[in-house]
Amino acid sequence: MISWNKNIYRSLIIISFIGVVILVLFGISQALSYLNTGADRTSMLHVAVQKERVYFPKVEWVDTINPGRPMEKQTLLEIEQDYLNAWYIRNAAYQTNKIEGVEDYYTQSARVNINTAVRHNKKEKIAIHSTTTAHNIDLDFYSADGQLVVLTDNDVKEYQRVYQGDKMLLETKLQSDYQVMLLLEDGFWRIRHMVKEKNSLQEEITKTNGLAEVIDDKIYIDGEEYQIKGINYYPQKTPWDMFGDDFDIDIIAQDFDIITTAGLNTIRIFVPYEFFGKAEVDYQKLQKLEQTLDMAAVKNLKVVVTLFDFYGDYSVLDWTLTHRHAEQIVKPFANHKAILAWDIKNEPNLDFTTRKKENVLAWLKEMVYQVKQFDSNHLVTIGWSDVESASLLKEEVDIISYHYYQDINRFADAYVLLNSKIDKPLVLQEFGLSSSRGLWSPFGPSEKEQAAYYKKFQQLIKQENIHYLSWTLYDFDKVPSSVVGKLPWRKHKQKHFGFIDHKGNKKPAFEFISKE
Amino acid sequence: MTMYKKHIALLLLTSAICILSIGFTTIINRSEKVSAVLLTNQTVFNAGDAIVLEFELEKPVTTKLFLHSSYGSTVITPNKQKDTQYSIPNFMTNKSGVIKYILSHKSAIVYEGELQINPNINTKVHLESYIGPPSIIAGGEDYTMQVVIPTDIYDNPLPEETPIQIGHQFLNTEKENILYTKDMMGWKNIFSYDQSGRILLFSVVGETVSKEFSVEVFPALPENFEITSDRRHKYADGNQITELVTSIIKDEYDNVVSDGTIVDFEIIDAKGAVLQTQGSTINGTAVAKILHPDHKDIWRIKAYVYGMAESNTIKLEYTPVLDDFEVVFDKGNREIKVGPLVSFMEQLIPNGALVKLDIFIDDKKIDTKVKTSLDGVVRFILEEGFYVSGEYDIKIKALGIKKEYNNITLQ
Numbered sequence: 001m002i003s004w005n006k007n008i009y010r011s012l013i014i015i016s017f018i019g020v021v022i023l024v025l026f027g028i029s030q031a032l033s034y035l036n037t038g039a040d041r042t043s044m045l046h047v048a049v050q051k052e053r054v055y056f057p058k059v060e061w062v063d064t065i066n067p068g069r070p071m072e073k074q075t076l077l078e079i080e081q082d083y084l085n086a087w088y089i090r091n092a093a094y095q096t097n098k099i100e101g102v103e104d105y106y107t108q109s110a111r112v113n114i115n116t117a118v119r120h121n122k123k124e125k126i127a128i129h130s131t132t133t134a135h136n137i138d139l140d141f142y143s144a145d146g147q148l149v150v151l152t153d154n155d156v157k158e159y160q161r162v163y164q165g166d167k168m169l170l171e172t173k174l175q176s177d178y179q180v181m182l183l184l185e186d187g188f189w190r191i192r193h194m195v196k197e198k199n200s201l202q203e204e205i206t207k208t209n210g211l212a213e214v215i216d217d218k219i220y221i222d223g224e225e226y227q228i229k230g231i232n233y234y235p236q237k238t239p240w241d242m243f244g245d246d247f248d249i250d251i252i253a254q255d256f257d258i259i260t261t262a263g264l265n266t267i268r269i270f271v272p273y274e275f276f277g278k279a280e281v282d283y284q285k286l287q288k289l290e291q292t293l294d295m296a297a298v299k300n301l302k303v304v305v306t307l308f309d310f311y312g313d314y315s316v317l318d319w320t321l322t323h324r325h326a327e328q329i330v331k332p333f334a335n336h337k338a339i340l341a342w343d344i345k346n347e348p349n350l351d352f353t354t355r356k357k358e359n360v361l362a363w364l365k366e367m368v369y370q371v372k373q374f375d376s377n378h379l380v381t382i383g384w385s386d387v388e389s390a391s392l393l394k395e396e397v398d399i400i401s402y403h404y405y406q407d408i409n410r411f412a413d414a415y416v417l418l419n420s421k422i423d424k425p426l427v428l429q430e431f432g433l434s435s436s437r438g439l440w441s442p443f444g445p446s447e448k449e450q451a452a453y454y455k456k457f458q459q460l461i462k463q464e465n466i467h468y469l470s471w472t473l474y475d476f477d478k479v480p481s482s483v484v485g486k487l488p489w490r491k492h493k494q495k496h497f498g499f500i501d502h503k504g505n506k507k508p509a510f511e512f513i514s515k516e
Numbered sequence: 517m518t519m520y521k522k523h524i525a526l527l528l529l530t531s532a533i534c535i536l537s538i539g540f541t542t543i544i545n546r547s548e549k550v551s552a553v554l555l556t557n558q559t560v561f562n563a564g565d566a567i568v569l570e571f572e573l574e575k576p577v578t579t580k581l582f583l584h585s586s587y588g589s590t591v592i593t594p595n596k597q598k599d600t601q602y603s604i605p606n607f608m609t610n611k612s613g614v615i616k617y618i619l620s621h622k623s624a625i626v627y628e629g630e631l632q633i634n635p636n637i638n639t640k641v642h643l644e645s646y647i648g649p650p651s652i653i654a655g656g657e658d659y660t661m662q663v664v665i666p667t668d669i670y671d672n673p674l675p676e677e678t679p680i681q682i683g684h685q686f687l688n689t690e691k692e693n694i695l696y697t698k699d700m701m702g703w704k705n706i707f708s709y710d711q712s713g714r715i716l717l718f719s720v721v722g723e724t725v726s727k728e729f730s731v732e733v734f735p736a737l738p739e740n741f742e743i744t745s746d747r748r749h750k751y752a753d754g755n756q757i758t759e760l761v762t763s764i765i766k767d768e769y770d771n772v773v774s775d776g777t778i779v780d781f782e783i784i785d786a787k788g789a790v791l792q793t794q795g796s797t798i799n800g801t802a803v804a805k806i807l808h809p810d811h812k813d814i815w816r817i818k819a820y821v822y823g824m825a826e827s828n829t830i831k832l833e834y835t836p837v838l839d840d841f842e843v844v845f846d847k848g849n850r851e852i853k854v855g856p857l858v859s860f861m862e863q864l865i866p867n868g869a870l871v872k873l874d875i876f877i878d879d880k881k882i883d884t885k886v887k888t889s890l891d892g893v894v895r896f897i898l899e900e901g902f903y904v905s906g907e908y909d910i911k912i913k914a915l916g917i918k919k920e921y922n923n924i925t926l927q
Contacts, residue, residue: 068661068703094588109671113587116607126591140699144661145648150699162582162591169591170582170620178586181665181673181700183646193665193673193700196586196613198632 053081054317055088056279056324057131062138062154069142079149079182080137082189090114091130091317097122107183107190129316130160133323133366146184153178155199159366161316161358168358175199211377212302212340214398219379219425219467221302221340228340228427229514230266230304230469231259236500239476240309240483242269243276243288252292255473256299258500263514266340267296268304268429268469271329273311279321281328289329293338302340304401304429304469305333306383307371309346310482314355314363322363323370334375341378341399342371343429347385349392361392368396383429387414394422399467403430408453412460425467431457432471432497435507440492447501451508458516470513474498550574552619552627559629563612563636563670567604568595571619571627579621585633586613609633612672635672641724642667647717651732654712654771660731665701666721673700674721681720686733687713708733710769735771738825743781743817745832747808752834752916753859754810755866760793762819762827764800772800773821779804781819791815810870811916812836836916837865843912843919848927850900854912855893864892869915876909889914898926 059080064071086105093099097118102111121128134157141150154177162169181193212221219226235255238246259267269292276285289305296303307326333339344367351360368380379398384390390402400422404411419426433453436444445453454470461468475498484490499510555570573579581592581602590608595601608615612635619627644665652658662682666674680702683692686709695702706715712735719726742763748756760781765773779802783791795804802819809815813834819827837859844853852873857865871894873885883902887894894914903926910921 090588110587113607113611117588117590120605120607121590124591124593128589130589141701141703143646143648143663143703144659144705145646147648148646148663150701152699158584160584160589162589164580164591168623169580170618170623170625172582172584172618174584174616176584176614176616179700193667193671194586195611195673195700196584196615198614198630 053279054321055084056320057084057087058134058323058327059084060134060136062136064139064142066139066141069144069146071139071142075142075146079151079189083137083151083153083180083182083191084135086191087132088317091132093118094121094128094130095317097127104188105190107185107192110191110193125165127163128160129163130158131316131319133157133159133320133370140179148181148183149189150179150181152197153180159316159319159362161362171358171362211335211337212379214379214425217423217425219340219399226265226302226340227465228266228302228467228469229264230268230302230467231264231499231513232430232469232472233259233267233269234472234474234476236474236476236498236504239474239478240270240272240480241275242292243271243285247288249288249291249295253295253299256295256301259473260299260301262510265300266302266304266469268306268343270306270309270346272309273307273322273325275310276325276329279324281325286329286332290332293333293336297336297338301338303338304341304343304381305339306343306346308344308367311345312351312355314351314359316359316362319363319366322367326367326371327374330371330374334377339378341381342375343401344368344371344380344382344397346383347403348382349384349386349389365393365396368393381427381429387418390418390426391421394424397424399425399427401427401429403471404428405431408456408460411457412464415460415464415466419464427467427469428461429469430471431468434493434496435509436493436496438492438496440489444493447507447509451512454509454512455516458512458514462516470499472497473500475501475507477502549624550577550621550626552579554627554629560632560634561609562634562638563610563668563672564639565609565633565636567609567631569602569604569617570598571600571602573600573626577621579619579626582618582620583608584616584618586611604631610670610672612670635674636668636670637674637678639669641674641722642669642671643719643721643724643726645717645719645726645729647729647731649731651734652708653736654708654710654733654767654769655736656707656710659705659707660715661703661705662717662719662729663701663703664695664719664721664726666697666724673697678702678721682717683719684715684717686715687711706731710771712767712771712774735773736767736769738765738773738777738821739768740825741765741819741827743819743827743830745817745830747832750833750835751837751860752809752811752813753837753865754808754869754915756808757805758808758832760795760804760806760817760819762795762797762800762802765797765802765821765825766800773797775799777802777821779819779821781806781817784816785809786814809834810837838915838917841914841917841919843921845921845924849924850898850903850926852896852898852910852912853893854896854914855889857889857892857894857914865889865915867891871912871914874911874913875903876911877906879909 064076082105089101089105093102093114099115099118102114106114136154138152140152156176156178158174158176161171177197177199179195179197180191182189183192234242235251238244276282293303330342344364348360348364364382371380381397381399381401382393384402387402390400394400433445433450435447435450437446476495479491479494484494499507499513501507551574552571555572561567583590585608592602592605595603612633615631615633617629618625646663647660649660652660664680666678666680668674674697676698678697680695680697681692682695682704684706693704695704712733715731715733717729744761745758746761747758762779767773775798777797779795781793781804793804793806795802815832816829818829838857841855841857854871857869859865867890869889871887871889873896874881875883885896905926907923907925910924912919
């Protein structure tokens with residue numbers, strides 16, 4: 001017994017000794033590796049400054065002809081990059097009242113000006129959220145030794161929102177001209193002088209060929225009045241992931257046939273922001289979108305394309321990234337026959353509480369303006385989640401879209417009220433009832449009740465001649481958590497909104513998909 | 517009952533107050549459109565001027581003034597003395613350019629306008645000069661650029677068309693010019709002259725004189741040149757040094773090329789092998805050195821400044837340093853003594869002369885031994901363990917002289 005104890009003690013001592021040695025060795029190695037980090041050559045020479053672009057305003061070089069020296073392509077890119085970074089850093093400095101990074105993009109004499117202004121704003125608790133959305137740069141001068149440039153930046157579109165404490169004081173949209181001198185200092189093009197000049201304000205006139213247009217409260221396509229009879233569409237197997245790896249244009253073509261034979265003429269589809277590549281849109285996904293639109297054109301369907309699905313930042317500094325996203329998606333399809341409207345965002349009013357109403361509205365307003373610049377041929381709308389929000393930004397959009405999932409009996413009144421306030425076309429962009437009766441919802445509506453709901457809704461639609469898109473064609477097997485959260489009963493509900501069930505059979509409601 | 521009455525009265529009163537207050541706020545909200553007039557007439561200022569904007573408001577409300585200028589924006593509150601008077605802060609009034617101002621009341625724009633601030637030409641001028649490239653090549657084709665940025669004391673670039681006097685001095689030449697600023701600066705290209713040397717540059721705006729700047733004018737590309745050789749004797753002793761010397765290398769304008777210009781000498785020997793040596797110029801001449809060959813040879817030598825200039829070709833002949841040498845076989849032919857190696861001056865060849873011994877069996881080379889001379893003698897020892905007894909052919913080569921001994925029997 002005693003020898004057993006002895007052995008146990010021995011082994012304990014040996015194990016603890018080994019443990020201590022391991023700890024000491026680990027400590028020494030950590031200390032050594034810590035001492036080896038830090039200033040390596042690349043960081044000293046600024047050759048590998050992190051280069052993920054975070055600022056994407058629209059930049060046009062008017063020309064680079066100058067009396068000093070011919071401009072090299074590579075240098076031009078570097079100047080553009082550093083000049084835009086200077087703007088971004090400046091915007092960030094005025095927003096946070098911290099001057100981090102300013103010394104990288106402004107020379108010692110120039111940065112004083114920003115520092116004093118930021119100090120003043122900090123003292124007065126003023127924060128200015130700003131961004132620039134367009135630059136038109138004209139090179140005035142490039143010195144023979146390649147160390148100095150002067151450029152004029154015309155019609156810089158600046159958006160600014162001013163806060164004092166938590167209170168918003170003012171929102172402005174300015175257009176200014178700047179003349180800027182930059183010097184090449186340790187690898188950075190830094191701003192030396194910056195002078196704001198008189199801007200001769202010129203609003204660009206956008207030409208439209210009017211593929212779709214709105215006159216009074218009616219929608220016209222190719223000069224003919226258009227009544228939207230539509231449905232929100234996702235393929236049954238890939239809801240909320242229409243353009244992913246399982247994209248199959250044949251299935252989409254079959255679905256389009258089902259939709260058209262059911263008497264519908266319009267679909268609404270969704271383009272997720274992050275999935276499409278944010279500011280640098282994935283070409284392959286764009287091609288899938290194009291295939292879908294082409295197929296819609298073949299099947300004689302009009303499409304409402306909802307942009308920025310699952311986007312939720314809205315901060316002013318993030319604007320330019322979303323603008324480039326919109327540009328890359330909207331511009332290529334400016335002349336596409338299948339598109340009826342660009343829906344800027346699905347139910348943005350649900351973000352009012354978390355992202356602040358003024359943030360969301362300002363972003364939407366600017367985005368409507370941007371999208372109209374990229375494509376003046378199609379309509380622009382915003383898919384509000386309820387009737388109450390529908391009159392927001394009504395001046396900016398072409399058609400007013402709202403969703404209705406409340407009590408069907410109150411719809412008629414709500415519609416009449418809205419119609420009296422707004423003189424633009426109203427589109428009931430989403431409505432529907434989930435036939436969710438089952439384990440998770442024992443008292444939910446049955447398929448018959450769903451059919452009755454649609455029957456009644458179609459009567460109302462006919463009565464008031466309402467543009468509509470119902471939610472949705474299919475019951476889904478799986479619903480991503482990002483849509484309605486993780487709770488199984490919520491997911492369950494979202495799975496049963498369709499006119500066609502899991503097995504591909506038409507539910508009773510299908511009879512009322514386009515008529516009473 | 518009275519208790520109830522009291523309660524009801526209270527309830528009515530509070531609801532009445534509520535309704536009234538709501539009513540009033542809506543009235544106030546509606547009547548919030550305030551208009552204002554700017555009383556200040558001046559809209560153009562010089563940098564550094566104190567700027568006070570005074571407004572006349574339709575009704576007394578609190579306002580704030582948003583300002584946006586070259587380097588950013590801010591918001592200011594009215595002066596303490598008068599709440600319709602705004603003093604623009606220094607950091608904005610000191611910078612030239614346009615200041616946009618917006619008078620606002622509860623997020624609504626009451627009045628907006630612009631001020632122009634011009635650079636202050638009455639202050640002392642600061643000059644910033646950039647000159648580059650700092651070295652150029654003679655001949656009048658290459659140039660350096662002088663850029664002058666005059667600013668006022670608030671670091672604002674002076675207005676367009678500000679005259680700048682610039683000048684430079686080179687040897688006996690002095691030149692002056694007047695430039696006018698455009699795009700914040702004035703600039704001029706200074707072309708090189710035919711001579712090499714140093715250009716000194718300066719500029720003057722108003723009372724302010726810049727620092728003195730200098731630009732080095734280097735000679736242009738070298739022209740072709742001549743080479744000569746210099747050696748103590750013509751013998752191939754593998755010991756003496758031959759010096760190769762260039763003429764003074766000049767550019768087309770007769771400027772001596774910069775010190776340190778590298779000249780490469782290429783030597784092709786009688787067998788076509790290429791030897792190389794290098795020198796760099798001092799005062800236009802480059803000197804390169806090379807060891808004499810250790811055998812009779814003929815060298816053709818040509819020098820290059822690569823990519824720019826080349827020399828003539830010279831021919832050097834080296835004659836053998838000795839005619840013959842003695843070879844003694846000893847210890848059963850296993851010790852072979854070569855030498856004494858005696859030069860043309862009857863002296864022992866300096867230590868280190870190469871002697872090569874090739875060993876053959878039946879015309880097949882089995883080994884080569886190389887040794888250097890010591891006191892004019894080289895000893896080769898063919899060990900028994902390596903070379904079994906038998907007949908060997910032996911060839912010896914030293915300083916270009918070859919000797920053959922066939923059928924030597926090793927014991």
